[in-house]
Amino acid sequence: MVASRKLVLSLLFPLLVLLACASTVPQQAVITLSPEVMFQTIGGWEATAQAGQLTFRDIFPKYKDTLYDLTVNDLGINRIRLEITNGVENTGDYFTQYFNGQISREEWKKHWYEIINDNNDPFVINPAGFHFGSLDYSVDTVILPIKQRVEARGEKLYVNLNYVDFGPSAFEHKNYPEEYAEFMLATFLHLRDKYGWTPDSIEIVLEADNAGWSGAQIGQAIAATGNRLKANGFHPAFIAPSTTNMANAVPLFDQAIQIPGAADYLTDLSYHRYGGVSDATLQTIGSRAIQYGIQTAHLELIGATYKDLHKDLTLGRDSSWAQFTIAWLKSSGIDDGGKYYVIDDSDPNRPIVNLGSRTRYLRQYFKYVRSGAVRILATSSDTAFEPLAFVNADCKQVVVVKAASGGSFSIQGLPAATYGVKYTTEAQYDIDSPDVTIAAGQPLQAAIPAAGVITIYAKSVNCAPLVNISAASYRSAELASESLVASFGKNLAPATVAATATPLPTSLAGAAVKVTDALGVERPAPLLFVSPQQINYQIPPGTSRGPAKVVVVNGANITAIRSATIARVVPGLFSANSSGAGAAAAVALRVKPDSSQSFEPTIKFDAAQGKFIPLPIDLGPDSGNATDQVFLILYGTGIRFNGGLPMVSVKIGDANGANAVDAPVLHALGLAEYVGLDQVTVRLPRSLAGRGEVSVFLSVDGKQANPVVINVK
Ligand SMILES: [Ca+2]
């Protein structure tokens, strides 16, 4: 007995000492950043295009400008849900009748989900069978003013077109995937023709579990619409299943992704938080993102708070997030977290725009973490301070800490810079602490007086933004597997060095490029050339399509980081001056009637003009069967994984695309002997003879390459 009590005491004693020390010398919380561990890339902070523009048509003009200025520039909304009811496909234009006062709102509402097929052919659009008045009204009153404000910041508004089906109809798109595809194509064509842009994404159906859509119907709609839009030159993202109940999202997603073709287009697993909410479900959603190389998004909860947002960004690995709508009038609704702003209309002549009580905290994230930011690992020694850390596309790091109580903490691992510190608590909103400047390796100290959210954000730039573009086209929307890429930045490498042998090195002058693909696999990129301002490299073979990250390192230091989207095909053609424009980097191949072959240059450097000019290609005299055949060999990148020759076309015509003729394509493939270089061979039609300078338009899998110029004698 005595011995065992002694043992217990001897075990307890060190513990008691530890506890005593802890109570007299409180351990400060330490947050540690590990930028080498990266998670999702942030897409956008979404709001539904609902600001009272239709219901309160008389008051709306009095607050809209202030509201939109705040929505974009203060809160940081950069993505809008543009809803389209399926009753847009109908013989009647009920919105216009309602808008003009001819029918009541109740009468209009009866037709919201009533679909009358435009005709019996899902491949022939009858324009009279679609009425886009309600969609256009949302575009005119919400999308356009917000788009203009987002673009004034040098950013891009992401428009998410969301199909709404909350009522039965004798005819249903969900039963006919090609009819759904036609509906979306008609909408895209309408928006393109009227406004000059098309949506960035299609959210297949709002609350699939509420609307009675099966996973198979979702998958079929995605496959049919993806194919149809691609064939028409549109490449939106696809978002599904946006279930009301979080627990329904994964089962519906799992069914949808099994439908042949759906996985080619489905980019985002989406959910709402109205039921079925659990950490385990959220983690399953996050793990689907890794498994399929896709993104995740929480897209609606009336009453959603920063605690939901924090969890969604952490466990769910969300790239995009929404509470719900932009604004509503106070006289018609309470501050229920269903709108970011509540408009105080006590004096209807002087409405006042107020932040919703929950929005105050959301702003601590939205305003500082911008589209393209990469989330990096942040751990905390104290559960009272839960951190999230990001590297923005402009390299500015942000740490957002959810504090369960007041207190101070230090952050280890931030780069040397000056940081702003801002917090919001129940009692205090948007309070600035003094800026903090730290040297390399130094921790940053911060404090918050009570529970709330505190944001630490770099004010100075620690590295130059990295711009990744096709080395051929000099365009940047997407990068193709195995393609050649040029990245521009600052201090990327200590010296200018080019690779001299193959296989290409993965480190030059101490600089290296690492590409982490959607599946989380990091690969070193083969390097062609490094310099302080530019690095040319190949997207490593094996990189999966989907969201990826490109990190430039110099020894152990990250010098630049940037998100990218990897696609199978992103055609780019090299031009002679390597700018993506002007004379084509090409050669002509002449095959004489006796089958003898000769290569001829198609460019020369004109010293007087100081640039490459296209040399006239001589198609020779027309001698019937004895005429020379002349082929044009173009060099490019991002072409090799094309869907076969029927998916590759070349048109040659005027610079504006007019008077173009088809040039039959013989090959479109990768060159084994040159890393990342692809070749497209076409026969030059005789009808081009005498045209002089003409532009070459290459299309691969529905995607256009940069036009390049040749000269035909
Ligand atoms: Ca139809």
Ligand SMILES: [Ca+2]
């Ligand atoms: Ca039709």
